[in-house]
Amino acid sequence: MSAHPQLRRRAEAAASRLPPLLARADNLANTVLLGEHGRRRSGLGDDFWQYRAVQPGDSYRLIDWRKSAKTDAQYVRQKEWQIAQSVTMWIDNAASMDYASRKDIAPKSDRARLLALAIAILTIRAGERVGLAGTSLPPKRGEGQIWRLSQALLDDSEQADYGSPEARAMIPNSRALFISDFMGDFESVEHALYKAADRGVRGVILQVLDPAEEAFPFSGRAIFESMKAQVMHETRKANDLRDQYVARLQDRKAALRKLARITGWQYDCHLTDAPVQSALLWIYRALERGR
Incomplete structure (x- = not known):
């Protein structure tokens, strides 16, 4: 019985975030200039x-x-x-995406959801179908799908420490969008992209990072732990770890970039203190190139 009040509180919290998320995503979508030239496709x-x-x-x-x-x-x-295309999105909802290094910067999860919903609004209103990978929400058209997508994106009831991309049930020869910090197991990313590529799916990888994860501005004594405290490391000289950390981060970026090139996808990295409009425009154009 004790689980019911907790479940209800989570549902109410998610419901309270729905209208603001939709309003922000709609406003963001409306600020993107898609160009007046014909796109020379049906x-x-x-x-x-x-x-x-x-x-x-x-x-x-x-x-x-x-x-x-x-x-x-x-x-x-x-x-x-005229011909509706399909876009399947996987938006990482793992606990690592909830990280924000400062109060004036939104968590990575907030930026990922905002970008995903804005892209969904743009593509659905252009007559295309959008859905979420690994859910009971296959690609569909219409304003009702935008509402369903926003509800699904706010569902964080089952969070792992790090996310694993999902490529099940992707429509052959369609397009896809993966948004994550990609800090977890790299093999799961490889498996998902190779599986998608085998089905003729082309898409976009957007790595979303907090500026502190990019710059590693830590020094002195520090305790680093994952959002669910499953991984922890304590050090007295955090600044001594900077070069090693930055090198590993650059290796991960290079691996993602190479994987995207091999599978016919496109990769970019976006920091949460950067303008969200530029990231949205890049995603939209990248999806267009992936046709």
Whole structure:
């Protein structure tokens, strides 16, 4: 019985964060200038893109009878954004993502959720489908999906110390977005990306770090421990660890960059004290290039 009040408090806390997260993500999405030039691919716009042969399942109202009358075949007149693409996101909700080195900097988890939801808003409103990997939320279209995504992104009921990417049930030849600090087991990242690449999935890796994790500004006596206290290290000379730490971090970045190159993905690193708009624009353009 004692678990019910705790579960209720978690649900109420998540519910109270929903409207602010949605409002911030919507505002962020609206500030991104996507450009006025045609993207030269099929979609929901009004500009003509190309003709293609009629396929099973096409509605008769889509057939361009003037073009079809000139040949023995039937053709559909495609417009920009007509064919909905799918984007599957994996957003790390592990305890390590809750870290923030200063009170004036948001936790990594907050930045990751904000970017993910803003991308979802941009792509869904462009007629595409968005879903979450490893959940019961497959890629779908519509404003209702944005609400469902925001609810799922705030669910941190089962947190491990570090996250492992999830690539199950990804739609072949679709796109994906992974956002994490990627501080955990690297083999799990390799397994997920190789599995996705085998299905023709191309995507984006965004590593989100706190500025203290990048610069390692510690000195003197310090105790370092993971967010769930499963890993701990105490030292009297933290500054002596800086060079070794920075080298290992650079090795991890290089490994992620190489893995992205091998699998046809794209990698970037974003610090939580940097402008969020620049990260969102990079993700959007990277997903576009991954088509």
